Amino acid sequence: MPMYEYQCEACGLIFEAMQKFSDAPLSECRTCGGSVKKLISQTGFALKGEGWYQQGYASAAPSSSGPSCPSAGAGGCGGCPKASNE
Numbered sequence: 001m002p003m004y005e006y007q008c009e010a011c012g013l014i015f016e017a018m019q020k021f022s023d024a025p026l027s028e029c030r031t032c033g034g035s036v037k038k039l040i041s042q043t044g045f046a047l048k049g050e051g052w053y054q055q056g057y058a059s060a061a062p063s064s065s066g067p068s069c070p071s072a073g074a075g076g077c078g079g080c081p082k083a084s085n086e
Contacts, residue, residue: 010034
């Protein structure tokens, strides 16, 4: 569930509330009962565990010692990046 920040317009208290997306915004302060407004704050984002990069993409990165293009020397792969790099 997302965490939202609110600020009381009467006492200035800033507090957080865990709410569903479908919940209505809070309208009164927890301590003084004054009206509150929802603040726009930075989001917290963290990838937990081993992650997609480590499992899926790190080992699949192209290596520079891969097989060479067989027709690069003969000029047969005009649009091939390996043909222009050799």
